[in-house]
Amino acid sequence: MAPLKPSRVQPQADDTVRIIPQTRPRPSGRLWFAAAGLVVLCLIVGAILLWPRPAPLPVVGESTIFHHVGRHFAVFRFADDRQVLVIDCPDLHAQGLMFDRIAALIEKSDAPKDHVISTAAFRAALVAADLTIGTYYYGDDYPARALRKFFRLAQAEHRHLNPQEQRLHEIAAAAGFLKPGAAGAVISIPQAGAGHRVGLRARAVILRHELSHGAYFTIPAYRAFVHHFYTTALTASEQAAFKNFLVRQGYDGDEHGLIVNETLAYLVFTRDKEFFRAEVVGMSDARVAMLRAEFIAMMPDIWLKPLATAPLPGG
Template sequence: MLERPGNEDDTVILPPPPAAKPHRRSVLYAGVGGAAALLAVAGYSTFRWFRRPKPIPMGTATEANIDNTQPCDIIVTYLALDKKVVVLDFPSLLSQGLMLDRVAAFVEKANVPHNRVLDDVALNAAITASGDTISDYYYGHDYQAVALARFFALAEAENIRLNSQELWLKQLLKQLGWMSPDTNGAIITVPAAGGPITPEMRAVILRHEISHGAFYTVPEYRHYTEQFWYGLTLSDREAFTNFLGRQGYDTNLTELMLNETQAYLIFTRDPRFFNAAAIGKTEAEVNQLRQGFIANMPDFWLTPLATEALPPVPAFMPACKPTQAMLATRHKRLCLCYQRSGFDCV
């Protein structure tokens, strides 16, 4: 996360008594009652068919593709570098928060329980106590598929009333086949440029979250990050832990600490989000830690991003036009895509 700055039918069919040979009538001669029953079944099946949610459209995008897109509705894409990572591109911080703040509290926020799902009252109280709002509880989110599956299973068991955005996320997980406890996948998010989020900050948030995607989906990288963490001095680990605690992370979760450390240290090159002073060190000390991590990284798709500059972004992103925003509320998938000729509505 980035802070602000087979067959399951068990019915047993008993054979008829030997002396009572059953008399079968065809559907044609079933009579009025039978016809009515058949129509009722057909009607119910049709009703269920119409109520079945439409598949959520998905594509594949590169980091640069995403950086240069301004969403007017949620855009869902597989990350081209690793299709086990799915990116949710939100039209606003508010829409992102409404969908994922409760998950954030459940998975990793400080001062809230992680063994149950908060109801609306408890969630709002936790957000207020943190000094944040629904919109800025996190600027970017990242969750392992198994954690999301656990969240929804527990919410159902506890009869927690989820909002429409959270139910949409549950639909997406089912569509992806990610509701099983052994799925290897990750969801990462990024908000649209606008308000406190500049196009450059949007690019920083995405790069940070991409590194979390790799941590969740590439076991070799997770193992490497663990080794790096335990290879740090106690003082260095405390420095990062204290920084992350001030950001609202639960410092009792060691895996969270080392995951966020790699994301901030290596993939968040923006002083508005992370700098040497934030962990009480000099730039030279931080550079030494950074170079040591990069020098021994396993060679896979994330490795080049540790040293590559962020993709170029436009100087500004236009807001969605009112007609587009109105259409978006009717579940139309619209966005503004930056192209060489400018922004085009698609």
């Protein structure tokens, strides 16, 4: 007998309309990452825009700098040459703490030139020379490349920087002077007044002298002119006399550019007998006056030229 087969039951007709929900595709992981990245980017941009920025440095001229009075370090951009920063120091001691070890590395004859002298060794050198931190220099001037050398060596040698040197690093970095190849210069002057060992007249003389160095560092045409004048206008004996004068003050006589720069800064822009007299280099007043006049007549038409004959600030 053939096996029984299940009977086929016809389903009843059903006119119910059914809506079948569609399955939503899940967002891909890439989309989530993109959204999160956009949020983070917005937060970063917002933080940058809202983060307090340091106020721009005041841009001022020689007279304003001279008349500034303060008990703390003040930094200015020189109005006639904004590549020159002027640091007005509270006194000679504070100025020395900020700049003396740079002076030792870059300019002084009795200090190492391949590494930053330690604080202990520097203090011993001061005692041996019968100097103090405040009398090592009365004003300072350095091109950006000298600052880069000092801070690069200090970092490589793990040399501790005092708070004033750290402040100078911040100032130089903010100005862009620590970037490779950056041009610029930093000069400094001390405040005048009781207890500062610097009177108003001396402050004015130092400022004018240092500004001439600023031009030497930032204006190539002026720097070339200074070297040309030194070579062609001064006799060999006059060059030797100036070099000896500077070496007696502790300058490194092997640094030819330093000697040339300082020679013309003293000869032309230091018109005060407390700081420079013709007889200290074996010259007559008439010879010094003649060289000054020739230099001023021939020098490039730059912002420094009027300062060669202008009265000192403060009268």
